[in-house]
Amino acid sequence: MTTEAFSFSLLATDGMARRGEVKTPHGLVRTPAFMPVGTQATVKAMYPEQVRELGADVVLGNTYHLMLRPTAERVARLGGLHTFMNWQHTILTDSGGFQVMSLAQIRKLSEKGVTFQSHIDGSRHEMTPERSIEIQGLLGSDIQMQLDECLRLPAERKEVERAMQLSLRWAERSRAQFEKMGGPGKGRGLYGIVQGGDVADLRVASAQALSQMPFEGYSIGGLAVGEPQDVMLRMLEITTPVLPTTKPRYLMGVGTPDDIVESVARGVDMFDCVMPTRAGRHGLAYTRFGKINLKNARHADDPRPLDEESSCPGARTYSRAYLHHLIRAGEGLGGMLLTWNNLAYYQSMMQGIRDAIEAGRFADFKAEVKEGWAKGDLPALG
Amino acid sequence: MTTEAFSFSLLATDGMARRGEVKTPHGLVRTPAFMPVGTQATVKAMYPEQVRELGADVVLGNTYHLMLRPTAERVARLGGLHTFMNWQHTILTDSGGFQVMSLAQIRKLSEKGVTFQSHIDGSRHEMTPERSIEIQGLLGSDIQMQLDECLRLPAERKEVERAMQLSLRWAERSRAQFEKMGGPGKGRGLYGIVQGGDVADLRVASAQALSQMPFEGYSIGGLAVGEPQDVMLRMLEITTPVLPTTKPRYLMGVGTPDDIVESVARGVDMFDCVMPTRAGRHGLAYTRFGKINLKNARHADDPRPLDEESSCPGARTYSRAYLHHLIRAGEGLGGMLLTWNNLAYYQSMMQGIRDAIEAGRFADFKAEVKEGWAKGDLPALG
Numbered sequence: 001m002t003t004e005a006f007s008f009s010l011l012a013t014d015g016m017a018r019r020g021e022v023k024t025p026h027g028l029v030r031t032p033a034f035m036p037v038g039t040q041a042t043v044k045a046m047y048p049e050q051v052r053e054l055g056a057d058v059v060l061g062n063t064y065h066l067m068l069r070p071t072a073e074r075v076a077r078l079g080g081l082h083t084f085m086n087w088q089h090t091i092l093t094d095s096g097g098f099q100v101m102s103l104a105q106i107r108k109l110s111e112k113g114v115t116f117q118s119h120i121d122g123s124r125h126e127m128t129p130e131r132s133i134e135i136q137g138l139l140g141s142d143i144q145m146q147l148d149e150c151l152r153l154p155a156e157r158k159e160v161e162r163a164m165q166l167s168l169r170w171a172e173r174s175r176a177q178f179e180k181m182g183g184p185g186k187g188r189g190l191y192g193i194v195q196g197g198d199v200a201d202l203r204v205a206s207a208q209a210l211s212q213m214p215f216e217g218y219s220i221g222g223l224a225v226g227e228p229q230d231v232m233l234r235m236l237e238i239t240t241p242v243l244p245t246t247k248p249r250y251l252m253g254v255g256t257p258d259d260i261v262e263s264v265a266r267g268v269d270m271f272d273c274v275m276p277t278r279a280g281r282h283g284l285a286y287t288r289f290g291k292i293n294l295k296n297a298r299h300a301d302d303p304r305p306l307d308e309e310s311s312c313p314g315a316r317t318y319s320r321a322y323l324h325h326l327i328r329a330g331e332g333l334g335g336m337l338l339t340w341n342n343l344a345y346y347q348s349m350m351q352g353i354r355d356a357i358e359a360g361r362f363a364d365f366k367a368e369v370k371e372g373w374a375k376g377d378l379p380a381l382g
Numbered sequence: 383m384t385t386e387a388f389s390f391s392l393l394a395t396d397g398m399a400r401r402g403e404v405k406t407p408h409g410l411v412r413t414p415a416f417m418p419v420g421t422q423a424t425v426k427a428m429y430p431e432q433v434r435e436l437g438a439d440v441v442l443g444n445t446y447h448l449m450l451r452p453t454a455e456r457v458a459r460l461g462g463l464h465t466f467m468n469w470q471h472t473i474l475t476d477s478g479g480f481q482v483m484s485l486a487q488i489r490k491l492s493e494k495g496v497t498f499q500s501h502i503d504g505s506r507h508e509m510t511p512e513r514s515i516e517i518q519g520l521l522g523s524d525i526q527m528q529l530d531e532c533l534r535l536p537a538e539r540k541e542v543e544r545a546m547q548l549s550l551r552w553a554e555r556s557r558a559q560f561e562k563m564g565g566p567g568k569g570r571g572l573y574g575i576v577q578g579g580d581v582a583d584l585r586v587a588s589a590q591a592l593s594q595m596p597f598e599g600y601s602i603g604g605l606a607v608g609e610p611q612d613v614m615l616r617m618l619e620i621t622t623p624v625l626p627t628t629k630p631r632y633l634m635g636v637g638t639p640d641d642i643v644e645s646v647a648r649g650v651d652m653f654d655c656v657m658p659t660r661a662g663r664h665g666l667a668y669t670r671f672g673k674i675n676l677k678n679a680r681h682a683d684d685p686r687p688l689d690e691e692s693s694c695p696g697a698r699t700y701s702r703a704y705l706h707h708l709i710r711a712g713e714g715l716g717g718m719l720l721t722w723n724n725l726a727y728y729q730s731m732m733q734g735i736r737d738a739i740e741a742g743r744f745a746d747f748k749a750e751v752k753e754g755w756a757k758g759d760l761p762a763l764g
């Protein structure tokens with residue numbers, strides 16, 4: 001049996017928006033795609049079958065969390081991350097770098113990599129480009145990320161340039177390790193990560209340099225880290241034209257529904273964000289009416305469902321009054337139902353995006369969803 | 383349209399064990415029955431469809447919690463508890479008395495009832511036999527409980543007798559209120575509650591007095607409150623023979639799988655307990671191998687499911703290593719999967735009990751399940 005190579009097919013374009021298909025050892029990923037985040041080998045408060053039924057082709061696993069617990073070696077012994085978390089579709093993993101910088105204690109960065117202490121038990125670890133790829137290989141990840149250095153914005157140009165250059169050198173080392181481990185032969189993909197903060201010429205330089213390297217796809221990192229949306233969108237506008245049209249583009253850690261439609265309009269193919277899952281556990285619902293805070297007392301007596309036209313039972317079957325009660329009472333079912341609703345909304349929006357691009361009406365679609373969000377929630381009863 | 387009367391049919395007996403059927407406005411309850419606890423209008427960490435699919439005919443709601451939040455009046459405005467929590471099958475409610483005594487602050491008991499302060503916001507409330515029935519009616523409960531006074535054991539005989547006599551007077555007032563509200567005409571049932579602590583003659587006196595009143599069923603209260611199992615079983619042995627054979631018997635707040643089979647053997651028909659749901663959220667699994675603590679490090683590398691022969695995906699699909707990881711990592715899916723497993727085990731045990739009574743082999747069934755628990759968990763691998 002030969003494994004087919006990782007591939008990306010561009011099926012249609014509409015302006016800068018692209019409709020495509022990524023092929024991995026675990027199936028097809030329809031793009032533009034939203035990847036639910038499964039930080040610790042679980043999309044929080046969801047059964048994996050539900051995540052799949054909503055239309056997700058791929059979920060994201062966090063290397064930093066998994067290397068610490070249950071450890072990559074343990075996951076490998078147990079048959080890999082797909083089997084471990086009961087998700088037999090595509091898995092993308094990050095490099096661990098972002099969480100090392102945001103969660104770990106006492107980090108020390110050098111040319112070689114980062115040493116840090118676990119936020120769980122204080123144990124010491126070293127993360128290098130090679131080790132990150134090794135871990136992602138042990139997990140069995142279909143789409144892997146190079147180790148990079150991601151800065152918070154704002155940051156000095158000099159610092160941004162240093163981190164971007166370091167990330168390029170780490171890109172080469174990551175690639176070498178990926179090939180040494182036979183990643184391409186297994187049909188897996190490795191993405192290089194564009195850095196450069198909010199500095200236009202550094203973004204372009206990073207994207208150009210990475211384009212010369214044989215990556216299966218390109219990530220755009222270091223955005224959605226505190227900068228205004230228009231800065232992020234401007235960076236996309238100058239970055240995506242420099243990237244090869246034949247490779248998928250993944251905007252890391254983004255974002256709101258609005259961020260996503262605007263980024264698709266600028267040529268991005270893949271997204272991930274904790275927002276729909278995290279917001280759900282905190283009583284916030286994403287809907288075609290915009291974001292709804294179920295904790296608000298206005299819902300306490302409202303017998304209407306979140307959205308009677310939703311295909312998700314979580315959105316259609318339960319009253320807002322009940323959701324309000326569950327959230328106020330701290331009941332787990334509240335987070336389960338709202339997470340379900342939120343991921344359903346995200347995936348239905350992605351389906352709408354894909355259909356619109358195919359039909360050559362993406363601009364209209366974008367205007368329509370924005371109009372729905374702007375109009376806001378249903379008026380109160382009575 | 384006329385509503386059929388609440389009824390109980392005894393379909394088979396095997397020794398003292400009874401196989402029966404309770405008919406309520408929301409369907410049939412096959413007995414012996416285990417009722418999952420839905421304290422705050424939700425069986426914790428479960429979708430209602432799952433609870434039903436496991437074979438539950440009835441769930442329990444807690445009057446004390448619901449009267450405080452979201453309040454009985456609000457539930458009534460929203461169409462009743464069945465609609466509110468999306469459970470269109472039978473609902474049994476307790477009287478609220480037990481939680482008033484165990485959870486509320488600054489209680490004051492008198493002949494009239496109990497005044498107390500909410501554990502949520504300190505607000506003052508009064509609970510009388512009449513108010514308890516009114517609340518249960520507003521909730522739309524199919525099977526209601528009289529208000530009683532439940533003591534912790536051990537307690538002085540004099541104190542036990544006082545509480546038992548008060549509970550009898552409250553039984554009459556509860557019944558009067560239930561009839562005033564048209565409960566029987568709606569096909570609903572009201573159960574009187576046998577009290578008497580661990581004092582044999584007081585138990586008998588309570589059961590005899592209640593048997594003279596026109597209740598649709600009888601609860602046995604004030605047990606499983608700290609006394610050894612043999613004391614509880616002895617109390618059952620002297621109580622159930624005094625109760626009418628034509629009415630269902632509900633042992634409140636019980637219990638472990640062993641408590642349940644032993645109580646069925648002594649003529650009990652209905653049970654409820656938070657154990658399967660609470661234990662699940664704390665990493666404990668009930669199985670045919672007994673109780674398994676998934677937090678234990680011995681499961682960290684175990685690729686085997688909890689029970690490959692279980693009909694529950696939560697028990698069959700996920701490795702023990704994964705469950706161990708989820709519990710250790712504090713992930714909600716851990717509690718979701720173990721609660722699912724635990725309720726599945728309880729319901730499959732109840733089905734086994736019902737089948738065994740019908741087949742006249744309940745004693746054998748009881749010996750077999752006990753043998754399985756005694757043998758313990760699968761041996762460690764390797």
Ligand SMILES: [Zn+2]
Nearest residue numbers: 253254273274
């Ligand atoms: Zn995000």
Ligand SMILES: [Zn+2]
Nearest residue numbers: 635636655656
């Ligand atoms: Zn209990």
